[in-house]
Amino acid sequence: MRIADIVFRQGHLSEEALTTAILGGDRPAHLEQCEACSQRARDLSLWLGNVRAEALEAADEVFPPERLALQHAQIMRRLEQIDAPPRVIAFPAQAVHAPRTHSERRVSPAWVGVAAAAGLAIGLVGGQISARVTPTASVPAPAQTQQAEPAQVAPAGPVTATSQPVNASLTTDWERYVPEDLLLLDQATPSLLETQLASAR
Amino acid sequence: MAEQVPPVSAREADARVALDIRAFQAEGRLDEARDRYGEVVTRYQRRAARIAYHYLRDAADADEAVQDAFIKAYMHIGTFREDLPFEVWFTRILINGCLDRLKARRRRERWMAPPMLDPNGVERDPADYLPSRGPSPEEVVLSAERRQQLMGAVAELPERQRMVFMLSHFDGRSSREVSAMTGLNESTVRVHLFRAIRRLRGLLVTRAATDQGTGRSNRANR
Ligand SMILES: [Zn+2]
Numbered sequence: 001m002r003i004a005d006i007v008f009r010q011g012h013l014s015e016e017a018l019t020t021a022i023l024g025g026d027r028p029a030h031l032e033q034c035e036a037c038s039q040r041a042r043d044l045s046l047w048l049g050n051v052r053a054e055a056l057e058a059a060d061e062v063f064p065p066e067r068l069a070l071q072h073a074q075i076m077r078r079l080e081q082i083d084a085p086p087r088v089i090a091f092p093a094q095a096v097h098a099p100r101t102h103s104e105r106r107v108s109p110a111w112v113g114v115a116a117a118a119g120l121a122i123g124l125v126g127g128q129i130s131a132r133v134t135p136t137a138s139v140p141a142p143a144q145t146q147q148a149e150p151a152q153v154a155p156a157g158p159v160t161a162t163s164q165p166v167n168a169s170l171t172t173d174w175e176r177y178v179p180e181d182l183l184l185l186d187q188a189t190p191s192l193l194e195t196q197l198a199s200a201r
Numbered sequence: 202m203a204e205q206v207p208p209v210s211a212r213e214a215d216a217r218v219a220l221d222i223r224a225f226q227a228e229g230r231l232d233e234a235r236d237r238y239g240e241v242v243t244r245y246q247r248r249a250a251r252i253a254y255h256y257l258r259d260a261a262d263a264d265e266a267v268q269d270a271f272i273k274a275y276m277h278i279g280t281f282r283e284d285l286p287f288e289v290w291f292t293r294i295l296i297n298g299c300l301d302r303l304k305a306r307r308r309r310e311r312w313m314a315p316p317m318l319d320p321n322g323v324e325r326d327p328a329d330y331l332p333s334r335g336p337s338p339e340e341v342v343l344s345a346e347r348r349q350q351l352m353g354a355v356a357e358l359p360e361r362q363r364m365v366f367m368l369s370h371f372d373g374r375s376s377r378e379v380s381a382m383t384g385l386n387e388s389t390v391r392v393h394l395f396r397a398i399r400r401l402r403g404l405l406v407t408r409a410a411t412d413q414g415t416g417r418s419n420r421a422n423r
Binding site for chain 1: 231275351369375402
């Protein structure tokens with residue numbers, strides 16, 4: 001018997017000694033001689049047994065046989081994917097080494113670059129135009145313009161479907177905000193009307 | 202007359218299966234390797250699910266943890282050495298996976314909510330952050346209620362105590378096996394186990410007393 005048990009527990013076993021004995025460790029001789037401690041051991045043992053049974057039941061309720069079967073199938077499917085030859089990865093390598101047939105058309109990288117540059121230019125010009133067309137409602141026009149041409153300016157405030165037709169404001173904006181570059185371009189090229197007149201003559 | 206096959210222990214059987222799988226993998230007979238491994242999965246799946254569920258307290262998370270552990274074990278079966286029982290080796294993989302998930306959950310919780318501190322200013326276990334479900338009508342049944350209380354109390358154990366308690370008591374492992382599974386030394390395992398039991402008893406007794414008190418006051422109010 002340990003001194004601590006004699007001093008603090010009048011010779012009875014500590015909880016730790018009791019737990020150790022129940023969980024299959026050293027079984028002190030006191031346990032066989034003392035009815036109180038042996039009853040404590042039985043109670044603790046019963047309690048631990050109940051706790052175990054309840055805990056396992058709780059887990060098994062969450063994972064019933066059907067769920068385990070599904071899990072098993074998922075594991076096997078994942079393993080199959082892991083074991084499968086890496087087809088997706090092998091594809092580009094085969095494509096590179098495969099001889100090119102006549103029916104396959106190849107676009108030169110240079111042309112791809114040209115197309116990208118053209119797209120960028122069109123995007124920039126388009127962006128400029130749309131930026132100048134839309135802002136009448138939100139961005140106020142310079143005060144000078146408003147004073148000089150009061151009749152042409154759209155009324156202040158947000159443009160709504162009820163205040164004026166959308167097409168009307170667009171037309172006004174087009175007339176007012178034709179970019180300088182486009183005007184130069186327009187002057188440098190013959191107009192449709194001029195071409196028609198020339199051909200009629 | 203049927204040939205007499207000497208009985209083999211579960212440990213020996215596992216070792217044989219592991220060797221078979223390795224041989225099949227080496228020979229490129231992958232279907233057979235998987236079939237053989239499927240037997241291992243069947244044998245340890247329920248046990249793995251119980252461990253993961255008690256550890257993570259979330260069915261979906263536990264499901265993923267179990268799947269990942271089996272996949273990882275299959276992929277690394279070449280590193281399995283027969284001096285350790287397969288289930289100890291596998292449990293180690295599973296526990297490490299669960300720990301990683303808890304860490305990830307903790308990180309997520311840090312980003313999403315301020316850390317929860319207990320009255321002593323110590324950060325609480327991330328498993329405690331999970332929303333606590335109120336009892337549904339079915340759960341009012343006494344046994345279900347008791348189970349809920351138990352699960353709540355187990356969840357309140359500190360991480361290591363919970364792990365050791367689960368493996369020792371729920372899974373019936375010896376201190377030596379738990380030590381091999383967790384990397385803790387045997388005496389630490391025993392200390393954690395004892396503390397877990399003491400704490401769990403304390404928690405459950407307190408809860409039972411609180412519930413009795415609540416029950417009495419509810420009856421008095423009626
Ligand atoms: Zn005694």
